[in-house]
Amino acid sequence: MILSHKNFKIALIGYRLSGGGSDKVMATLSLFFEKKGIEIHNIIVIDEVSYPYSGKLFNLGLLKNKSNGIFNKIKRLISLRKYLNENDFDFIIDFRFRRKVIQELIIARFLYKAKTIFTVHSFLIDHYMPNNSWLTRLMYNYCYANVAITNEMEELIVKKHQLKNVLTISNPVNLEEVYVKCDEPISIDFEYIIAIGQYESNIKQFDKLIMSYANSVLKDKQIHLVIVGKGDSSELKNVAKQCNIIDFVHFLGYQNNPFKYFKNSRFSVLSSKNEGLPNVILESLACGIPVVSFDCPCGPRQTISNFKNGILVENQNLEKLTEAMNIMVNDEKIYLYCKENARESVTPFLLETIGKQWLDLMQINII
Numbered sequence: 001m002i003l004s005h006k007n008f009k010i011a012l013i014g015y016r017l018s019g020g021g022s023d024k025v026m027a028t029l030s031l032f033f034e035k036k037g038i039e040i041h042n043i044i045v046i047d048e049v050s051y052p053y054s055g056k057l058f059n060l061g062l063l064k065n066k067s068n069g070i071f072n073k074i075k076r077l078i079s080l081r082k083y084l085n086e087n088d089f090d091f092i093i094d095f096r097f098r099r100k101v102i103q104e105l106i107i108a109r110f111l112y113k114a115k116t117i118f119t120v121h122s123f124l125i126d127h128y129m130p131n132n133s134w135l136t137r138l139m140y141n142y143c144y145a146n147v148a149i150t151n152e153m154e155e156l157i158v159k160k161h162q163l164k165n166v167l168t169i170s171n172p173v174n175l176e177e178v179y180v181k182c183d184e185p186i187s188i189d190f191e192y193i194i195a196i197g198q199y200e201s202n203i204k205q206f207d208k209l210i211m212s213y214a215n216s217v218l219k220d221k222q223i224h225l226v227i228v229g230k231g232d233s234s235e236l237k238n239v240a241k242q243c244n245i246i247d248f249v250h251f252l253g254y255q256n257n258p259f260k261y262f263k264n265s266r267f268s269v270l271s272s273k274n275e276g277l278p279n280v281i282l283e284s285l286a287c288g289i290p291v292v293s294f295d296c297p298c299g300p301r302q303t304i305s306n307f308k309n310g311i312l313v314e315n316q317n318l319e320k321l322t323e324a325m326n327i328m329v330n331d332e333k334i335y336l337y338c339k340e341n342a343r344e345s346v347t348p349f350l351l352e353t354i355g356k357q358w359l360d361l362m363q364i365n366i367i
Contacts, residue, residue, distance in 0.1 A: 199231035290338035
């Protein structure tokens with residue numbers, strides 16, 4: 001391991017510092033790295049910033065025009081290359097979706113000159129790597145490392161693409177941030193369960209969650225459903241109307257502080273089709289709130305111990321999802337046991353633990 005006698009410089013590159021799970025991981029790691037004395041540069045493609053972060057910000061989104069034509073894209077690539085060359089980074093960590101093969105081949109092989117680590121944050125690995133394994137190996141077999149966020153995801157990448165430099169480092173949860181923000185007051189004056197994610201994302205399947213909630217005993221017990229997230233909620237409101245529960249389903253929009261809503265909920269629910277390693281599960285548990293989740297590929301089973309800190313539901317079984325929600329309100333013994341174990345269960349994912357794994361990967365030993 002390299003002793004940090006010098007001031008290391010790391011570039012964290014993402015689409016934005018707002019909204020997404022990988023964006024949150026990037027922001028959280030920036031806090032950790034800078035606290036350890038590492039110089040951090042956050043490079044974003046879209047002009048959206050809401051997460052707390054540390055370090056310098058290079059916002060390529062400010063150069064993006066309305067047309068976003070080829071010349072504007074080339075201008076931003078040239079600006080990125082110039083910034084990277086001027087700063088002579090020790091490491092580059094890329095958190096972006098990478099679906100444009102030619103563009104990403106140019107970036108991976110010709111723009112990134114420092115030791116580069118590419119991250120994969122979804123079970124849908126083709127959002128990060130080409131389906132063509134030859135191209136994937138051409139782009140990513142020569143970088144410093146490829147980091148998956150679950151063991152299952154790592155195995156999938158190795159099996160499909162035969163990459164030789166893949167390892168797993170999970171998403172971190174920043175307890176310091178959770179504890180500061182979870183006690184802020186909220187204006188909700190009824191008991192509720194909570195789900196968080198983009199409203200329009202087919203992956204989150206909030207329409208199925210609403211239908212499962214409608215078939216549960218929760219509304220009869222005056223326990224509402226709160227959905228926090230970004231996007232147009234009109235279609236989901238129509239689902240709630242069709243299920244005759246519109247007065248029990250509440251759409252709060254995007255919230256900078258989800259922790260206070262977790263903290264005051266009875267439990268949280270994840271109804272996704274697939275995931276990476278959902279930050280919403282880690283954040284719910286860190287707030288002391290158990291989780292009901294589909295056992296979808298591939299993150300929930302890594303974070304939820306069945307009937308210990310939540311309930312894992314047979315994947316995509318809506319009846320079982322309803323049944324699990326009913327258990328969490330009808331069986332107080334199970335509920336309280338899961339709630340009691342929730343916060344302790346995030347110990348393997350604490351920022352200091354995950355951050356050290358990143359330092360070990362880069363062979364940086366903070367003196």
